[in-house]
Every structure is written in C-alpha cells, then in structure tokens.
Amino acid sequence: xxxxxxxxxxxxxxxxxxxxxxxxxxxxxxxxxxxxxxxxxxxxxxxxxxxxxxxxxxxxxxxxxxxxxxxxxxxxxxxxxxxxxxxxxxxxxxxxxxxxxxxxxxxxxxxxxxxxxxxxxxxxxxxxxxxxxxxxxxxxxxxxxxxxxxxxxxxxxxxxxxxxxxxx
Amino acid sequence: xxxxxxxxxxxxxxxxxxxxxxxxxxxxxxxxxxxxxxxxxxxxxxxxxxxxxxxxxxxxxxxxxxxxxxxxxxxxxxxxxxxxxxxxxxxxxxxxxxxxxxxxxxxxxxxxxxxxxxxxxxxxxxxxxxxxxxxxxxxxxxxxxxxxxxxxxxxxxxxxxxxxxxxxxxxxxxxxxxxxxxxxxxxxxxxxxxxxxxxxxxxxxxxxxxxxxxxxxxxxxxxxxxxxxxxxxxxxxxxxxxxxxxxxxxxxxxxxxxxxxxxxxxxxxxxxxxxxxxxxxxxxxxxxxxxxxxxxxxxxxxxxxxxxxxxxxxxxxxxxxxxxxxxxxxxxxxxxxxxxxxxxxxxxxxxxxxxxxxxxxxxxxxxxxxxxxxxxxxxxxxxxxxxxxxxxxxxxxxxxxxxxxxxxxxxxxxxxxxxxxxxxxxxxxxxxxxxxxxxxxxxxxxxxxxxxxxxxxxxxxxxxxxxxxxxxxxxxxxxxxxxxxxxxxxxxxxxxxxxxxxxxxxxxxxxxxxxxxxxxxxxxxxxxxxxxxxxxxxxxxxxxxxxxxxxxxxxxxxxxxxxxxxxxxxxx
Ligand SMILES: Cc1ncc(C[n+]2csc(CCOP(=O)(O)OP(=O)(O)O)c2C)c(N)n1
Ligand SMILES: [Mg+2]
Numbered sequence: 001x002x003x004x005x006x007x008x009x010x011x012x013x014x015x016x017x018x019x020x021x022x023x024x025x026x027x028x029x030x031x032x033x034x035x036x037x038x039x040x041x042x043x044x045x046x047x048x049x050x051x052x053x054x055x056x057x058x059x060x061x062x063x064x065x066x067x068x069x070x071x072x073x074x075x076x077x078x079x080x081x082x083x084x085x086x087x088x089x090x091x092x093x094x095x096x097x098x099x100x101x102x103x104x105x106x107x108x109x110x111x112x113x114x115x116x117x118x119x120x121x122x123x124x125x126x127x128x129x130x131x132x133x134x135x136x137x138x139x140x141x142x143x144x145x146x147x148x149x150x151x152x153x154x155x156x157x158x159x160x161x162x163x164x165x166x167x168x
Numbered sequence: 169x170x171x172x173x174x175x176x177x178x179x180x181x182x183x184x185x186x187x188x189x190x191x192x193x194x195x196x197x198x199x200x201x202x203x204x205x206x207x208x209x210x211x212x213x214x215x216x217x218x219x220x221x222x223x224x225x226x227x228x229x230x231x232x233x234x235x236x237x238x239x240x241x242x243x244x245x246x247x248x249x250x251x252x253x254x255x256x257x258x259x260x261x262x263x264x265x266x267x268x269x270x271x272x273x274x275x276x277x278x279x280x281x282x283x284x285x286x287x288x289x290x291x292x293x294x295x296x297x298x299x300x301x302x303x304x305x306x307x308x309x310x311x312x313x314x315x316x317x318x319x320x321x322x323x324x325x326x327x328x329x330x331x332x333x334x335x336x337x338x339x340x341x342x343x344x345x346x347x348x349x350x351x352x353x354x355x356x357x358x359x360x361x362x363x364x365x366x367x368x369x370x371x372x373x374x375x376x377x378x379x380x381x382x383x384x385x386x387x388x389x390x391x392x393x394x395x396x397x398x399x400x401x402x403x404x405x406x407x408x409x410x411x412x413x414x415x416x417x418x419x420x421x422x423x424x425x426x427x428x429x430x431x432x433x434x435x436x437x438x439x440x441x442x443x444x445x446x447x448x449x450x451x452x453x454x455x456x457x458x459x460x461x462x463x464x465x466x467x468x469x470x471x472x473x474x475x476x477x478x479x480x481x482x483x484x485x486x487x488x489x490x491x492x493x494x495x496x497x498x499x500x501x502x503x504x505x506x507x508x509x510x511x512x513x514x515x516x517x518x519x520x521x522x523x524x525x526x527x528x529x530x531x532x533x534x535x536x537x538x539x540x541x542x543x544x545x546x547x548x549x550x551x552x553x554x555x556x557x558x559x560x561x562x563x564x565x566x567x568x569x570x571x572x573x574x575x576x577x578x579x580x581x582x583x584x585x586x587x588x589x590x591x592x593x594x595x596x597x598x599x600x601x602x603x604x605x606x607x608x609x610x611x612x613x614x615x616x617x618x619x620x621x622x623x624x625x626x627x628x629x630x631x632x633x634x635x636x637x638x639x640x641x642x643x644x645x646x647x648x649x650x651x652x653x654x655x656x657x658x659x660x661x662x663x664x665x666x667x668x669x670x671x672x673x674x675x676x677x678x679x680x681x682x683x684x685x686x687x688x689x690x691x692x693x694x695x696x697x698x699x700x701x702x703x704x705x706x707x708x709x710x711x712x713x714x715x716x717x718x719x720x721x722x723x724x725x726x727x728x729x730x731x732x733x734x735x736x737x738x739x740x
Contacts, residue, residue: 017352020301021289028293050351069476075298075318078352 008061009038011090011160013168014053014071015045015079022076026053029070035059039157050078052168054159079167087163093130093156094138095120099149100127108148115141126151176305177202177336180269181210183312186344189240191216191231191595193224197244199271199284202336204242216595216624219616221248223588225255226614229264230589233575234550235596236387238265238319245271246284249330250291254582257295259326261579262410263383265319266326268296275303275332289330297325305335306342313345322355323474324387356473359488359495367445367469367486368502374443374467376511377403380426380455381492383578384448384473385414390493391571394447395419397496402508404515406434408449410578413568418547423515424567427455429560432522432713432726437515439721443467448492451481452579453717453739461720471495522713522726524564531706532681534558534633538565540684541603541631544692549601550593552576554586554610556640558633560711562605573600584613587630591617594626601692602628608658609638618671621698629691630700632664635707643710648733664702674699 016022023042030037041054064082071080100108105127112119112129115137121128131141135158142150162168174182180203184192193216196204207215218224221243228239243249249270259266273282289301298318300311311329319327371377379398385391385407391414398405398421405415406426417424423434430438438444444466449455451470456462459481470477470484471492478487488495526535538561545551547569553559553576568574575593577585590604611632621628642656668675674694676687678701691699714725718738 017350020303021293021299024290025293032294066476066480069478069480073474073476075350075353 008084009056009058010064010082010084011088011158012055012057012068012071012080012082013160014055014077016051016053017076017078018044018049018051019076022051022074023053025074025076026055026071029067029074030055030057033059033063033067035063035067039155041157041159043159054157056158081168083160083162083168086166088160088168089163090134090158090160091132092135092138092158093132094142095154096129096131096142096145097151097153098127098129098145099125099151101125104148108145111141111144117141173339173341175202175206175336176308176331176338176340177206178209179305179308179340180312180331180336181206181213182344183309184240185210185212187316188237189213192240192242193218193227193231193592194242195221195224195244195248197248197271197284199245199273199333200242200248201271202333203269203271203331216620218588218620220614221251222255222584223614223617223620225252225266225268226258226582226585226588227592227595227617227620228266229255229259229585230552230575230592231596232259232264232266232592233262233589234572234593236572237596238267238316239592241266241268243268243270244284245273245288246286248284249288250286253292253295254580254584256292256326256328258577258580258582258585260295260297262577263324263387264326265324267315267319268326268328270328270330271336272301272330272332274334276334278332288328292328295326296328299328299330301330302332302335305338305340308335308340309342309345314348314350317348318350318353322353323384356475356490357494358498359471359490363486363488364495364499364502367488368499370467370469370485371401371443371445371503371506375507376440376442377401377506377508378437378441378444379403379405379447380408380438380444380449381405381411381414381447382408382449383410384492385411386448386571388448388473388491388493389571390447390496391415393493393496393500397500397503400500401503401506402512403506404437404512406430406437408452408455408578409563409576411449412563412574413571416547416569417567418569421512423519425563428457428715428717429564429711429713431524431564432724433515433518435713435715435721435724436518436522438463440514441466443469445469445471446484447471447496448473450477453481456481457715457738458718458720461722532679532684532704533709534561534635534703534705535565536681537631537633537678537684537703537705538562538605541688542566544685544688545601545603547573549573549603550575550597552586552590552593552602552604554604554606555581555583556607556610556638557635557643557709557711558605558607558639560640561633583607583610585610587611588614588617590628590630591621591624591626594628595624602626604628604630606630606632607639608632608634608636608661608664611664612661615667618668618673618698622672625697627695628698630698632700632702634661634664634702634704635709636661637707639709640711642708644736646708646710647729648716648735650732664700668700673697676701678703
C-alpha cells in the first residue's frame, strides 16, 4: 500500500555483529523509508560473533542506495551488499501440505518427482512435500499444486551466496 | 584493607574519570541511585543537578558543542529516561557527542511492566548513534569504552546506555578496557587521493566558485584550512546556521549564512556560482529550498565524513569521504588561484546592494538589540540561541568569529534548547562570556533551569527577545495563511524580570532604544552569577530575507511581499 512504484525486488546480504538489538536496528532502516521486507533469513556464521541476514525487499529503487548506506552506518553492520543483478547462487526451501486423497496421489507424486522434491510426510488425506531451489521454481511448483488444494505452506525465505571470488 | 570488588556503578564512574569527564548533568530516581551513590566518592566529577531531564541533555549538548568533549547525562528509568528523548534527537540531528546513562528496572523484571520501566532502548533506536542495554556487569568496562569512542569519533552523536539496577548494583570483576574492537565501525580520515584530484580538476575550471561550510567544519576545526583554501582560490564562503564560527564571519571573503533566512548576498552567490563545494554540510532542506532549482548548473563537490550523506539529497559530481579539516588540508596543495576576481567583485556588489537591514523607526527592534550586542561583544562571546525569529536574527546580526562560538539547534529546531545549552557551554568554557538569546516562548520550555544556573553561579547572560508571540509561527501565518493567527499569542507571559528575581537572578528590562546599550553593558559587567534581560521588542516583525520552504532561491523575499503568498510546499 505505502510502497512506491515501481517496486523492484532486491536481495541484500548483511553481515552483522551478533549483538542484541541488531535485527531491530536493521528493520527500522527499511521501515522508515517505506520499504517492505518480503523475507528475512538470519543465520549464524562460522565465527559465532557474526550473523548473516539475507533480506529480500521491494520498494522505490532510488531509495535502496540510501538504505544500503544507512545499514552500513549502523555500528553493528560490518557489510551490506545489494546482490541484485550479481552472479549469485540463490536458494529457498518450502514445505507444502497438499490435499491428497488416494485418487490424486499419482499425479501429485509425479509433480514432486519431476521437480526433485521429497515427500516428508505421508497421510491418508494429505502429503507434506519439501521443495528446494530457486524461488521461481518454488513459485512454479506451487502453481501446479494449487488445483489439488494447498492446505498450508511455509517458505524459508531466500538465501544467497556470491559466485567465485566475490564476497557475499 | 582488602581491595573490595567494585560495583557496576563504581566502575561506570571510574570509566567517566578515565575519560576525563568533568561534569555529569543529572536527575536521580530509584533505578539510578547506585550511580548517584558512586558519585559521592568521585569528587573529580561535579554533579550538576538539573530541574528537568530535558535540560540535562541540552546542558550536556551545549557543553559538548562548546568544548568538543562529550557531554554526560545521568537519569533514572521510565519518565526520567523518556524526558531525555528530545535532547537526544537534538544532539543526533546536529552531531553532538552525548553519553546518556539511564537507570533501568532490575533485569529479571524487564518486559514485565515493572515500576518505572520503559523500553528506553527501543524508544530511542531512531535517535541515537548507538545504544546498549547492558545485561552483564562485567561488560561495563568494554561498553563504556566503546560508548565514548562511538560518541566522539567519525560523525559524533549520542550514545545511550540502558542500565538495569542489578547491573549497576552488582559486583564487577572485569578489568578496565583501553581499546575497542568494532568490526562494523569505520572512521574515515583523509579522502581518497584520486577523488581529491578529481575535485581539484573541477575546481580548476571554475570561475565562480563558492565554499559552503557546515557543522562538520566546526567539529573538525576546519576553519583555518577553509580560510586558506578560500584565499588561495579567491573564492567566497557561505556557512549554514550550524557552520557559523568555523571560519570567522568577518573575513573579507565571507558572505554570511545561506539558506531560508540567509543573507541576500550569500543567496545570490549560491544562485550564480558555477561550482559549490560543501565542506561538512548536508544540503539540508533549509538550505536547498526547491531541489530542482538549487544551483542546477553548478558543479557540486561534497566532502563529508558520513558516506550516507552522499546522494541523500543531491548527487555530487565528486564525493570526498573524510574529515572536513583533513580533506581541505589535503586538497590545498592540489589547487591554484582561480580566475575569479570578477566573481568576487560581483559578490561584493551584492553585499552593498542588499545589506541586512531593519527599520529604525516604530519601537524597539529585535535586530537593533542584536546588532548592538554584536557591536559590544565584538565577536568575543559564545552565543547560544533558542528556536524562532530571534534565532534567525541572531544568526544574521551576530557575527561568529571563532570556532564553537555559535550553538544553536539546527536539525531538530528544538525550542527550549538555548538556555540550558548556555549553562553547559559556560561550565565548559568558564572564561568566555556566554549569551543565551531566547524567545519568550522557547525560554518558558526550560526556564526551570534558572535554579540550576543560579546554583552553579554561571555568569551567563540570558537575553529574551520578547515579542509576546510565537513569532516565527506567527510570521508564517501572516505571510502564508492570510493573517489567521492561531495558537501563537503568548498572552499570559510572566513578568520575566520578577521571575528571574524569584530565582535570585539579576534582571533588567529593555523597553526603549535608548536603554539598549546601557543595559547590555551592565549585563556584560555583571559576573556574580547568571543575569537576564527582558527586551520587549515590537510584536509583529518578520525575518527577511526569506526563501519560503520548498521554493527556489529566485523566489527569495528580501522584504515584506505586497502580494498574497501561496502556502509553502516544503518540509514544515
Ligand atoms: C519544541 C518545539 N515546539 C514547537 C516548535 C515550533 N516553533 C518553531 S519557532 C516557534 C516560535 C518560537 O517562539 P519564541 O520562542 O517566542 O521565539 P520567536 O519566534 O518569537 O523569536 C515554534 C512554536 C519548535 N520548534 N519546537
Ligand atoms: Mg516570541
């Protein structure tokens, strides 16, 4: 609603010192400038003093440059990089509970198999499927499963890593 | 006697002593008692007991701006802490180094709506440079070291410590800390050489250069280098409200303040320059007016220690990341005298053609009082101001001639700032006369600190420019809202002379032009403590020149417009 147009989607990787409150400080930078955070993944680093935040967000592209600079200005932020357009590996994980009475099972399982998903729970009336990969692929699979009835869905949010020698 | 393990509060006070803190501006309460208790054994630190926590923050801020050293505030939890928010915002907007120590409920009660609990860390996130909710007493030495380091380096700002009472009351076995490890915190120094060369190349092409200096020039002490640069290039200089004093305003190349209420000649120079070089200024909306019309054809160079300022408002042709003084010093050898003699003459002609002026007839004029004050103090005093018309008139008529001699709330425009800031400034710089120029409205927001000033016996002089109005708002209503006055009449003002006397503060009233010089001189000669002058000036006068908010410089009003004005489009 409050997001200005056009609303390009961006993926930002933020390396932070693992200090209390850092998540709030980061979130405030986005909220103040009318940016929607679409997904946010926080994960520990090998060195437990640091954490990695992978943030997908959308809003006015002109504002993004300010957001990155304001993030970098935070004392607890070591690095903030917008990876939009970079050479990166992007992945996401989804768990999908699909209605699946015996008569639909074969078709649903074919879809899962085709997209290299895994069936992680097998009930008499529903299945839980685990799909991993690019966000586009997951969107696509969800579209294919929709006619069967998606009961619940949880997505991990996108994580990414820069290819080759580039830092994330 | 065995060496007993100190409490967290004792360690905090030891850290203050190690950092060279002279004054703590504070107000006690249950959650802060351990800290006040530890102060009893620290005679090196003088506690200034204020009358309201907002006053404490502005005093610490005034102290910081006058001395360049961090100002320290100590308050209790809940309402004590929330009363500091305005002062923290004020310091943050103007890059003043503050350490704000807030008591807090005991840590097991956090988040349980304990008595006088407020999530002050949460409340202040948007207005601090950094903050800490301290959970372990042993973290205190490290956090105190980091807090001072962060508050005072780079672009300075307020740092808040939220201190649960069990943390300040508990034993602290951790040793003192002498260095910091902050991987996410960088302090720019000298700008990149290649960028400096790019800037020098652009400057070399300019025939109508203009240096535009702000608070960063004050903080870094860039004035001498800026004057050298101006002289070497033969380039005029303008300063922002906060940049006053960085380079003496009586310098031949100095055109005074630019912006909304800048001098007409400074603003003419801005409109006509072919290159504008910002030194520690941030292209604030009070400077820019209408963005699309602000020096559209001038080359823009931006020197700032905070990289987030580049491209925030304008996209510079070259950005120089670094300290203002060190940046200008590094640029000096790369530039030569410019072919700018005609331009300097043109600026001088504007100075003659559009001088600051005010009507000499029709009652006591604020401008006249301030003009006289400038003549008497001759640039030797520190001047603090409050916010409103008097602030702008003071900025125009008081020429600031030395660094840190002008203290005013610019970014936040906080009414109530001027008087307590003067107390802090006078404590920090006891041998320089300090004048607080305040409005009748704003003074009443923090006048309870008359008690503090009297107790501290600071010989500061309060000059109330009393127009019986919230003058600046009244001016906007007169010019842009059809004279429909709403909520601006200060009917009910006290007798400020009697009020001062009730606090034991010497006071005078100025009513007539003939009184001005005599009473100003009497105040200058009075040194037994604070004194106050209530100058009853004409009620309905306006500050000109004026670039209406959001308008372009070409729409600058040099005097009262005959025609009806549209409502301004710019911020506030
Ligand atoms: C805390 C606060 N509240 C409101 C304002 C809005 N404001 C700006 S100037 C002004 C009038 C100030 O009146 P006074 O102190 O008498 O000074 P004058 O303009 O008359 O010189 C007001 C209300 C403000 N800047 N700060
Ligand atoms: Mg007034």
